[in-house]
Amino acid sequence: MSLSSVEPLSFDPAYSFEASQSRDHSGAPRQHSFNPYTDNGGTILGITGDDFVVLAGDTRHTAGYNINSRTERKVYRLGDNNLILATVGFGADSKDVAETMTRAVNDFKFNHNLKNMTVNAAAQYLFTVLYGNRFFPKYTHCILAGLDKDGKGRLYSYDSVGSYSKEGERRAAAGAASSLIVPFLDNQVEFKNQYLPASNGTQERPVEDLPKETVIKLVKDAFTSATERHIEVGDGLQIITVTKDGVFEEMTELKKD
Amino acid sequence: MNHLPEVWGRPRNDVYGAYDHSYLQGSHPMQHTQQPIVTGTSVIALKFNGGVVIAADNLASYGSLARFTDVERLKQVGTHTVVGAGGDISDMQHLYEKLLDSLIIKEEYQNDGHSLRASHIYRYLSRVLYHRRCKFDPLWNTILVAGWDDGKPFLASADLLGTTFSSPALATGFGAHLAVPLLRRVCPDENAVKSLTKEKAIETIEECMKVLFYRDARSLNKYSMAVITGEGVEQVPLSGEGKEKVHVEWKKDITLENQSWKFAEGIRGYGAQTV
Numbered sequence A: 001m002s003l004s005s006v007e008p009l010s011f012d013p014a015y016s017f018e019a020s021q022s023r024d025h026s027g028a029p030r031q032h033s034f035n036p037y038t039d040n041g042g043t044i045l046g047i048t049g050d051d052f053v054v055l056a057g058d059t060r061h062t063a064g065y066n067i068n069s070r071t072e073r074k075v076y077r078l079g080d081n082n083l084i085l086a087t088v089g090f091g092a093d094s095k096d097v098a099e100t101m102t103r104a105v106n107d108f109k110f111n112h113n114l115k116n117m118t119v120n121a122a123a124q125y126l127f128t129v130l131y132g133n134r135f136f137p138k139y140t141h142c143i144l145a146g147l148d149k150d151g152k153g154r155l156y157s158y159d160s161v162g163s164y165s166k167e168g169e170r171r172a173a174a175g176a177a178s179s180l181i182v183p184f185l186d187n188q189v190e191f192k193n194q195y196l197p198a199s200n201g202t203q204e205r206p207v208e209d210l211p212k213e214t215v216i217k218l219v220k221d222a223f224t225s226a227t228e229r230h231i232e233v234g235d236g237l238q239i240i241t242v243t244k245d246g247v248f249e250e251m252t253e254l255k256k257d
Numbered sequence B: 001m002n003h004l005p006e007v008w009g010r011p012r013n014d015v016y017g018a019y020d021h022s023y024l025q026g027s028h029p030m031q032h033t034q035q036p037i038v039t040g041t042s043v044i045a046l047k048f049n050g051g052v053v054i055a056a057d058n059l060a061s062y063g064s065l066a067r068f069t070d071v072e073r074l075k076q077v078g079t080h081t082v083v084g085a086g087g088d089i090s091d092m093q094h095l096y097e098k099l100l101d102s103l104i105i106k107e108e109y110q111n112d113g114h115s116l117r118a119s120h121i122y123r124y125l126s127r128v129l130y131h132r133r134c135k136f137d138p139l140w141n142t143i144l145v146a147g148w149d150d151g152k153p154f155l156a157s158a159d160l161l162g163t164t165f166s167s168p169a170l171a172t173g174f175g176a177h178l179a180v181p182l183l184r185r186v187c188p189d190e191n192a193v194k195s196l197t198k199e200k201a202i203e204t205i206e207e208c209m210k211v212l213f214y215r216d217a218r219s220l221n222k223y224s225m226a227v228i229t230g231e232g233v234e235q236v237p238l239s240g241e242g243k244e245k246v247h248v249e250w251k252k253d254i255t256l257e258n259q260s261w262k263f264a265e266g267i268r269g270y271g272a273q274t275v
Helices: A018-022 A091-111 A119-131 A178-188 A212-229 B089-110 B118-134 B174-186 B190-194 B198-215 B262-266
Strands: A043-048 A053-058 A061-063 A066-069 A075-077 A084-089 A140-147 A153-157 A171-175 A236-243 A246-253 B038-040 B043-048 B051-057 B060-062 B065-068 B074-077 B081-088 B141-149 B152-159 B164-166 B169-171 B222-235 B242-255
Touching (some): A043 A153, A043 A178, A053 A075, A053 A084, A053 A153, A053 A212, A075 A091, A084 A091, A091 A119, A091 B118, A119 A153, A153 A171, B043 B141, B043 B198, B051 B074, B074 B089, B074 B222, B081 B118, B081 B222, B089 B118, B118 B141, B118 B152, B141 B222, B152 B169, B169 B174, B198 B222
Antiparallel strands (some): A043 A053, A053 A236, A140 A153, A236 A246, B038 B081, B051 B222, B081 B141, B222 B242
16 A cells, blocks of 8 residues: 555645645634724704705714714715705715715716706615615615605605615604604604693694704704713714705704713 | 545546636635734824824834834825825835825826825725725725815825724824824814914924823834925916915924933832832
8 A cells, every 4th residue: 555545635736625724623714803894973863844854963973982073074965956965873884875875966967957866766766875785784874855846855764774764754863872862853843742731641742844943943952962961972063954945054062072 | 535524535636637726716715904914003193274294103013023113104195295004014005105106106197287185195095995995805004194285284084994084183093092182182173273383283293292102002212294384375377276385394213302201210119119
């Protein structure tokens, strides 16, 4: 019997499976230690009225306990029409989605005889952008808003893989302090758990569209409250209002601690 | 026969020829950068009225070994910009020598009088970093881009994940913990930039480099500093287009001075010991 028959075959450089030797003994592929996601904090919020819509976000950008920037905006105008988008979550993905949407809205105008993209078309497109990354999701929560053909305020909110309600919503909040803000909006915008006085809890308070001034007040109250109780919310507040007269931006201060 | 089940019963090369390796491609993961090896520590930068000052020390560490002590981590890119990088040094060299050098050469081919400004360089770098993270093959760096752009000082940060943000005072790595609080004392917001002089900005950066040398175990007492100053926009006759005058002043091989160690002579033991 020749010696070669007892030698490990894999030592022969010509043998076909020498590459398999470089694997570790568990046989499982080695895990990447690189994590492609992070959380940059922040919160966004949107409320519709009858003929307007408000989108707001704080301007703090965080990395763990660090504040990267106190002035990083996360509510974007998409093109020069009445579409606005707020994104929160992983900062790099958020900005990438906002950029993709801005480009889509501009391209639509060039490709369709200078017709503006409608808000429901933009909403459907944003779904395809997010769902297109279904298996490597954009780690971002979006709220899209604008006025529809009849001048009514429309608001759509998304999860990170694109789920959204085609009917739109009256109010939406996302991000770090959404759990602090959503219950407040349920009560103050949807009038949940409110009953007409003297009805002995049998007649719910009827839901009605709020005037713009009230909505702005609610937005500011929501964010000052969130700033008190969430460490990733603060520094500045960006409020964008869309009406038939145009898009208006307001910047106010939040606590910086 | 050996002990490895996967090679049992394979056709012999001497009888059937070598196995076609192309069938095996993709059966195990591609090897990408999974951790930085030779690393640079903090880069710090501060805007002032009329420009930006940026600094980084000259050390490239190999783990805890202070391996290379003469590494330049700041790079001038074109006429308007200085980029500073922390993190993996080989990835930094790839960025500087493969990507940015050829970017500038391509821009100069045009020879149209236009030059890339700080925001253009920043946008390019942040998209490269984000693209590489999306391929699961990141460039393991955090970079600061300092320069002059459209009549204003420019300063912004980008990292291996493609995370981007901007602020009048920025620092990477350890500097984010130690230097940023000191920088924000003199420059808390954009309004403060307007009243901050170049001299005060340089002094603050020097102070921060000293604090970093005291407290960062992977830092060096030798560093480089670049001061980018712009002179607004000078009107070019006929075309009406503005042309910016940008000056980049380099200070290399700066040695830390006025360190405070005298107090150490009085320290004895860890508690009760007096001599």
